[in-house]
Amino acid sequence: MAVKYREIAEFLEKEITEGKFDETNKLPTEEELAKQFEVSRSTVRKAVTQLVNRGYIYQVQGSGMFLRKKSETDYINLGSLRGLTKDLPAKIIETKVLELHVMEADDELASRLQCETGAKLYYTKRLRIVNEEPFSIEISYFKKDIVPYLNEEIAVQSIYTYLIEDLKLSIGFADKVINCALMEEDTANLLQLKSGDPGLIIENTVSLTNGIIFELSKSIFHFQKAKILNRVSFK
Amino acid sequence: MAVKYREIAEFLEKEITEGKFDETNKLPTEEELAKQFEVSRSTVRKAVTQLVNRGYIYQVQGSGMFLRKKSETDYINLGSLRGLTKDLPAKIIETKVLELHVMEADDELASRLQCETGAKLYYTKRLRIVNEEPFSIEISYFKKDIVPYLNEEIAVQSIYTYLIEDLKLSIGFADKVINCALMEEDTANLLQLKSGDPGLIIENTVSLTNGIIFELSKSIFHFQKAKILNRVSFK
DNA sequence: AAGTGGTCTAGACCACCGT
DNA sequence: CGGTGGTCTAGACCACTTC
Numbered sequence: 001m002a003v004k005y006r007e008i009a010e011f012l013e014k015e016i017t018e019g020k021f022d023e024t025n026k027l028p029t030e031e032e033l034a035k036q037f038e039v040s041r042s043t044v045r046k047a048v049t050q051l052v053n054r055g056y057i058y059q060v061q062g063s064g065m066f067l068r069k070k071s072e073t074d075y076i077n078l079g080s081l082r083g084l085t086k087d088l089p090a091k092i093i094e095t096k097v098l099e100l101h102v103m104e105a106d107d108e109l110a111s112r113l114q115c116e117t118g119a120k121l122y123y124t125k126r127l128r129i130v131n132e133e134p135f136s137i138e139i140s141y142f143k144k145d146i147v148p149y150l151n152e153e154i155a156v157q158s159i160y161t162y163l164i165e166d167l168k169l170s171i172g173f174a175d176k177v178i179n180c181a182l183m184e185e186d187t188a189n190l191l192q193l194k195s196g197d198p199g200l201i202i203e204n205t206v207s208l209t210n211g212i213i214f215e216l217s218k219s220i221f222h223f224q225k226a227k228i229l230n231r232v233s234f235k
Numbered sequence: 236m237a238v239k240y241r242e243i244a245e246f247l248e249k250e251i252t253e254g255k256f257d258e259t260n261k262l263p264t265e266e267e268l269a270k271q272f273e274v275s276r277s278t279v280r281k282a283v284t285q286l287v288n289r290g291y292i293y294q295v296q297g298s299g300m301f302l303r304k305k306s307e308t309d310y311i312n313l314g315s316l317r318g319l320t321k322d323l324p325a326k327i328i329e330t331k332v333l334e335l336h337v338m339e340a341d342d343e344l345a346s347r348l349q350c351e352t353g354a355k356l357y358y359t360k361r362l363r364i365v366n367e368e369p370f371s372i373e374i375s376y377f378k379k380d381i382v383p384y385l386n387e388e389i390a391v392q393s394i395y396t397y398l399i400e401d402l403k404l405s406i407g408f409a410d411k412v413i414n415c416a417l418m419e420e421d422t423a424n425l426l427q428l429k430s431g432d433p434g435l436i437i438e439n440t441v442s443l444t445n446g447i448i449f450e451l452s453k454s455i456f457h458f459q460k461a462k463i464l465n466r467v468s469f470k
Numbered sequence: 471a472a473g474t475g476g477t478c479t480a481g482a483c484c485a486c487c488g489t
Numbered sequence: 490c491g492g493t494g495g496t497c498t499a500g501a502c503c504a505c506t507t508c
Contacts, residue, residue: 003477029493040479045494053288058408060445061494062486068446071410078313078413078465171469173293175306178313178463180415180435198433198458200415210295210506211303221415223433228413230313230465234406238496264474275498280475296475297505445487 008037008047016056016067027057027065054079055231068231075229076221081171081206083160084128084136091130097155098137098190099125102144109141112205114213120144124155127190134191135225140217147214172209178202178228183220191222198223243272243282251291251302262292262300289314290466303466310464311456316406316441318395319363319371329364332390333372333425337379344376347440349448355379359390362425369426370460375452382449407444413437413463418455426457433458 012027021027028036033044048065051057059065077087085093103123110117122142128135140159142150147167154162163169178201185195199220206215247262256262263271268279283300286292294300312322320328338358345352357377363370375394377385382402389397398404413436420430434455441450 005477031493040481042480043478046477055408055410058442058444058446059494060487062492063445063488064493066446068408075412079467081467081469173290173303173466173468175290176465176467177310178413178435178465179461180433180458182433198415198417200413200435207293209293210298211293211301223415226414230411230413231408232314232316232411233408234316240496266474275500277499278497281496294475295506297473297507299474299506 004037004039005043005046005050008033008039008044009050011037012047012051013054013056016051021067025067027067029064052233052235055233058233071229071231075227078176078202078228078230081160081174083158084130085158088130092132094129094132095156096127096129097124097152098127099123100150100152100155105141109216112213112216113141113143115143122147122150124150124159126155130225133225134222136219136221137187137190138217138219140215143214146208146212169214170209172207172211174204174206176202176204180223187220191220193222200226200228202228239272239274240278240281240285243268243274243279244285247282247286248289248291251286256302260302262302264299287468287470290468293468306464306466310462313411313437313463313465316395316409318393319365320393323365326365327367329367330391331362331364332359332387333362334358334360335385335387335390340376344451347448347451348376348378350378357382357385359385359394361390365460368460369457371454371456372422372425373452373454375450378449381443381447404449405444407442407446409439409441411437411439415458422455426455428457435461435463437463 015021030041030044030048034041037044048057048059052059055068057065057067073090074088076084080087101123103121105113105115105117105119105121107117109121110119122144124140126138128138146169147163150159164171180198180200182196183193183199187199188195188197200223201221202219204215204217204219205213207213250256265276265279265283269276272279283292283294287294290303290306292300292302308325309323311319315322336358338356340348340350340352340354340356342352344356345354357379359375361373363373381404382398385394399406415433415435417431418428418434422434423430423432426434435458436456437454439450439452439454440448442448
């Protein structure tokens with residue numbers, strides 16, 4: 001942190017989620033915020049833009065900044081990289097690590113991860129349990145030269161928290177592909193569904209700020225329990 | 236248009252898609268672009284930010300601006316409001332208008348559209364055909380006070396083009412909820428699937444720039460043919 | 471050390487909303 | 490018309506990458 005506009009965005013985000021502006025449904029003007037935080041109006045605008053992009057507010061020229069309707073709480077948020085734990089704060093989330101070991105990239109993985117065939121990868125398969133019911137299966141591959149160490153203790157918690165806070169990785173961008181497919185029997189069993197039932201699938205290719213891909217993942221969600229939310233702003 | 240940063244973004248977007256920077260995989264520096272377009276560096280940065288948000292490029296501090304790997308062409312783009320026609324430019328897209336008439340909002344529609352029960356709405360149900368195969372079913376409700384007129388000729392083409400270019404509506408933001416559900420028989424039939432097969436569903440709540448909701452839609456995609464792409468940047 | 475993007479400022483002027 | 494967001498500028502200084 002230590003960057004003003006991020007701090008302001010974070011501060012306002014917290015105020016918004018705590019309901020501080022719910023009565024008026026409106027934020028103070030940019031001018032007022034600039035005065036309050038003792039920064040220039042440009043800096044306020046940069047902070048505010050983040051809130052707009054995250055779907056908290058919208059701006060109307062000549063009129064002001066307004067709260068967007070709060071979204072329901074039990075959606076998976078496509079725009080965040082925070083993971084289930086942060087997306088579903090109201091729920092009890094458990095994780096069962098089904099597999100975790102180092103392996104070598106085959107041709108297909110190498111191509112998708114843009115690395116050499118045979119490069120070392122961490123492979124992990126996890127079952128996510130929400131409110132004591134199976135919710136999703138997550139299969140991930142991490143490049144070992146970027147994520148040199150991973151163990152079950154970490155994988156049971158949020159891997160992303162570990163990557164960001166401990167390994168100090170800075171995540172840059174991701175491609176997410178969503179589709180729907182019929183499940184194999186073993187996958188279905190893990191989710192307590194029948195073979196042939198569909199799964200909602202998100203495939204994720206994640207890069208660091210410098211553009212290097214470091215993770216590939218595939219999450220298969222219980223089709224009756226998972227909903228994905230994406231808030232879009234045009235501008 | 237007439238806004239510099241948008242024009243620059245559009246210009247660069249075109250150059251990128253035409254492959255102008257493919258050799259180096261890199262864009263000119265911000266300074267150079269500022270000189271080229273005769274604007275300040277801030278204006279260049281604003282244009283560039285749009286390209287970043289749209290998933291075309293990424294920036295690396297101290298190093299430069301680089302192209303992101305081109306995405307495959309046959310994805311539905313979640314971040315755009317352009318509609319299928321623009322998302323799948325390589326495909327032949329036909330639209331069959333199954334229903335189109337004015338109706339009154341019931342309690343549920345009124346609540347979701349934030350209008351009065353009984354308010355007039357345009358209802359339309361369309362079948363989208365891609366490369367001569369059924370691809371999706373789209374059910375939409377438009378507030379009639381905002382979209383006063385709609386006919387089959389418009390509904391066969393892109394409704395959004397009509398809303399933006401003819402009605403001069405300015406779209407502000409949208410909530411998109413994605414999930415997966417088993418289809419009813421008549422829906423399945425339209426997509427040439429079996430009753431009980433799954434559908435990939437996007438429910439869309441769209442607001443104007445001033446925050447007023449004007450459209451609700453539900454698109455049910457053929458689960459074997461549709462893939463949704465979302466490119467995310469963190470910053 | 472040079473090159474390049476990231477943050478921040480102060481201020482001007484425009485465009486739109488609501489009274 | 491006053492209030493408020495939108496665009497744009499010119500310039501300073503910082504942080505990171507690359508050599």
